[in-house]
Amino acid sequence: MNIQVNYSNRIKRMIEQMQALGIDALIGTRMVSVTFTAGAFAPWRGAVIVTRDGYVGLINFMIDQERVKAESWLDEIIAYAPIPGMDMPDMVVYKIKELGLEKGVLGVELGHSPRGNTGYLTSTEYDLFKEGLPEATFVNALDVVDKAGYVKDPEEIVLMRQATAMADSAIEEVRKALCVGMTEAEAVGIGEMELRRLGSEYHWAVTGSTEAASGYRSCYHMCGTTQPTDKILQAGDNMIVDFHPTYRTFMSDLSHNYLLGKPSPEQQKLADAYLRAAETLVTNLKAGNTIGTVWHAVNDSLTKDGYIQYTVPFFGHGLGVLGHEWYPPIGNAEPYTEIVLEENVVEVGFLSITVPGVGGMRLECPIRVTSTGGEMLSATPLAMTVVDI
Template sequence: MEQRLVRLRDALSQLGADALITEKKENRFYLSGFTGSTGWVIVTEKEAFLVTDFRYIEQAQEQAPHFRVVNNERKPVEAIARVLKEAGVKRLAFESSVSFGTYQEWSKAFDGVELVPTSGLMEKLRMYKDPSELAIIREAVRIADEAYQHIQGYIKPGVREVDVALELEFFMRKRGAEAAAFDIIVASGVRGALPHGRASEKVIQAGEMVTLDFGAAYKGYNSDITRTLSVGEPDPKLKEIYDIVLRAQIAGVAALKPGVTGKEADAVTREIITAAGYGDAYGHSAGHGLGVEVHELPNLSTVSPFVLEPGMLVTMEPGIYISGLGGVRIEDDVLITADGHEVLTSSTKELLILPV
């Protein structure tokens, strides 16, 4: 945590601000380790404060030992103003995602403090995973991999998509996950053409492909895996599409290394799918960053300017979606290393055809 504060202070110095305030839960957790639902983190040149209410004082003191915990006594804006005055803050960086109402309130309450809007400052710091973060993420990935292995024995004709999603979440929770990382996607048959087809009441039928997109939330971090399998022998067209997506995904992963831009990594997958005649059926980006949020920087897309560097963690997930037929997506979690990359996801990517 201390090293994260050092990096933030360096960024604030470059910005010309002498403090940052954040209420966003992901950034609050990243900087302090505090998991309560309410709180404001204030980091100055020399100190770090966590302003919260009576419910969380003891928890905050335990989880954020490098922070001075301040009881807001049900008047958070006044408490924050006192902290800023005590610390001598003159230029306060804040996240531009705060509401206009909050900005107005702060402008009136923080006497003598210039509010400096920032966008993406914290998110860019979070792109680089340290060893403690990676240890947690590896466990989140392991839980998801085990869940995929387990669910293969559960999926069969007559089972509803929602029941598959529930079984996945229940299994992951039994293995230590706090929750599913996001609303689990289970898209079978023609619903496979929906890239974000959340589990429905639809009953899975023999001969259908099923796309599973899920992850484990574990100790504040997330994993994200997608696999597509078939319940019995699939439509030959879908089998063809599967092979194309698999080739694109493997090539996309192979391209991930320091110095490659997110745009270039995306292009590797897009060129293969387009050459096969399915460019118009691949409408989303190739991947995204992964950490305390399921979708964070850097992104891999047709417009991504980010240059990949060691310590970044991204997904690689090309797909093809054909209305009225179905779809295929395959996704891995990949760490950028000094000499290339490491695929954290271990689940097989070969097409599984489950017995019926």
């Protein structure tokens, strides 16, 4: 797909955030910061450096150097090696000094996350930066990339649609293949093959790559992540699949629910309540609404239907380039509730309702915020698919 990303626009937005925080240079170590800035898949530990006067460079692991140089738009990509004097922190210190910013205000990325591979600065790296740059002032700068990447450019949304279309096709291939006697892993493997056929470059989720759950595994209490296993699908099982393709560093996150055979009355009741909550979520992802407004609307729907006690109490997360799978989450907690949704923000609508002895329903779907409500980037329906067995 011949789509040109406007990297200059990204950097301009980052510098605006840096200026607001009084930062001379950002040292970005999170995966989202490296990917967003460099525009290439750089899975090893690394750091981007962006200065207020427009310098942009990447410190990258030497074994990935030539590929990343070929795929990134950056002019300067500096290799590091995990040996004393040449490791990533050493090369960052060297570059900051070369830029004449050893006495400047340096933004770093300090924090924590439920995700295990986010790339926040480690305490050891922080100590090495402070030791190597004793006259610098360090400040936390998570807002720089989070806010710069909040609203998506038109070409970025096109790439996200492409990644989501791959997931749509994988979900359809699973539907056509599902039958009693298959294993969960076998079923979603068919979908994964379709993702690769269509050009997905990386199945990014840390939760077992593609996720799947059937029968009793679909209804673990408050469960929202399930790696596929060798459990055999049986008549009456509901089946959750959840795909995570990537296209040109942009991610998708799309799940769907199936029922093998005719649903029981309780399964149908659950599916109906799930659909009402999912539609409420999509409708309320509207420019001008706050995160708190969206959360309360979905919470009220689930409370009215009697399923709130079975539901994971947050209803979505941000989406973008690799690593950007959080800001802003749709939860009922500071500092997110007062964030105002803007047009062309993309959120993954999330629902996980798990009722012991009945089944589980999961929604993950990329949704573009518009002035009239949410626009699903996917063609996969929200409603559960009943598979004739």
